[in-house]
Amino acid sequence: DQQVKQNSPSLSVQEGRISILNCDYTNSMFDYFLWYKKYPAEGPTFLISISSIKDKNEDGRFTVFLNKSAKHLSLHIVPSQPGDSAVYFCAASRYSGTYKYIFGTGTRLKVLA
Amino acid sequence: DAGVIQSPRHEVTEMGQEVTLRCKPISGHDYLFWYRQTMMRGLELLIYFNNNVPIDDSGMPEDRFSAKMPNASFSTLKIQPSEPRDSAVYFCASSLRGGTTYNEQFFGPGTRLTVL
Numbered sequence: 001d002q003q004v005k006q007n008s009p010s011l012s013v014q015e016g017r018i019s020i021l022n023c024d025y026t027n028s029m030f031d032y033f034l035w036y037k038k039y040p041a042e043g044p045t046f047l048i049s050i051s052s053i054k055d056k057n058e059d060g061r062f063t064v065f066l067n068k069s070a071k072h073l074s075l076h077i078v079p080s081q082p083g084d085s086a087v088y089f090c091a092a093s094r095y096s097g098t099y100k101y102i103f104g105t106g107t108r109l110k111v112l113a
Numbered sequence: 114d115a116g117v118i119q120s121p122r123h124e125v126t127e128m129g130q131e132v133t134l135r136c137k138p139i140s141g142h143d144y145l146f147w148y149r150q151t152m153m154r155g156l157e158l159l160i161y162f163n164n165n166v167p168i169d170d171s172g173m174p175e176d177r178f179s180a181k182m183p184n185a186s187f188s189t190l191k192i193q194p195s196e197p198r199d200s201a202v203y204f205c206a207s208s209l210r211g212g213t214t215y216n217e218q219f220f221g222p223g224t225r226l227t228v229l
Contacts, residue, residue, distance in 0.1 A: 006155075034217075043117070043204055043220030044156070089156060100169060101218065103148075105155030 003027050004092050006104035014112050019077040021107050023090035026071065030092040034101070035064060035075050038087045047088070048075070080111045117221035119205050125227045131193040134224045137186055138207030146218060147180055147190050148204040156204070162188065195228045202226070 005024045013019045023033075031052040036044035050057040050064045050073070057064050063076045077084055087108045091101040118137040126132055138145050146161040160170040165182045173180070177196070182188040192199055202225050206218040 002154075036220075041222065043206070043222050045220065046217045049217075091156075100158060100161065102158070103156035105153070 002105070003030075004090060004102045004104040006090060006107050008107050009105070010108040010110070012110045012112060013080045015082055016079045019075075019080045019084065019109055019111065021075040021077075021088050021090075021109065023073045023075075023104055024071060025073075025092050025102075027092070027094070027102075028068075028071065029094045030102075032093040033064070033066060033073050034091045034093070035062075036089045036091060036103075038089065038106070044089055077109075080109075082111050082113050085109055085111045117205055117207055117219055119203075119221035119224050121224060122222065123225045123227075125229065126195055127229050128196055129194045130228075131191065132195045132199075132226060132228075134190040134203050134205075134226070136188045136190070136205030136221060138188070138205070139209075139219055140186065142207035142209045142219070143185075144208045144210065144218075145182060145188050146206040146208075147188070148206065148220075150202040150204060150223070159190070192226075195226075197228045200226055200228050 003026050034049040035047040037047045038044040048059050048062050048064050050066050055066050066073045087106045089103050089106045091103045093101050120135045143164050147159040148156050150156050159172045160180045161168055162182045178192055180190045202223045204220050204223045206220040208218045
């Protein structure tokens with residue numbers, strides 16, 4: 001049973017436009033959410049996170065939005081650049097002293113020059 | 114810092130053979146995680162350790178899988194006997210409680226396992 005879902009396996013966007021990656025979760029007890037980025041033949045690297053007490057967190061070109069009532073979060077990349085082409089994983093965590101992440105299946109983003 | 118180190122980077126073996134994957138976490142990190150990545154299920158947490166002690170192994174798929182952390186700088190994930198369905202990329206990650214970013218985990222480059 002997938003508690004964290006990324007329903008779009010792939011996304012293509014023109015350079016300079018906005019990329020929107022979506023993620024849904026089922027467990028209302030999750031209180032911390034993260035996005036990781038993964039290039040081929042490398043491990044995932046942390047990109048941005050958001051706590052459930054917020055609905056938006058921004059870091060440069062990257063913004064994560066959280067809609068708790070819909071159990072939905074999204075990652076916006078503006079403007080998109082060819083170097084952003086990668087697989088993006090969302091992850092959710094429920095702090096209970098365990099530091100355990102539940103990851104989605106990932107979305108492959110391709111930014112076209 | 115060299116980051117999380119995993120070896121080997123690639124492993125090809127035959128069904129029934131024993132496979133051992135190795136991980137060296139970032140020095141000073143007190144949590145170590147083993148993940149498996151497949152197309153169908155994404156990144157699945159297999160097991161994690163805190164201060165070398167296994168905390169949660171509920172993600173370990175079967176008794177064929179075992180993991181150890183004999184000291185703070187080394188961990189192994191063993192599959193015995195291996196099966197074709199174990200073919201995946203296995204990642205090790207480490208984190209530091211109270212680090213600069215809450216819950217940030219640092220991943221190694223992964224081991225691509227192919228079981229024929």
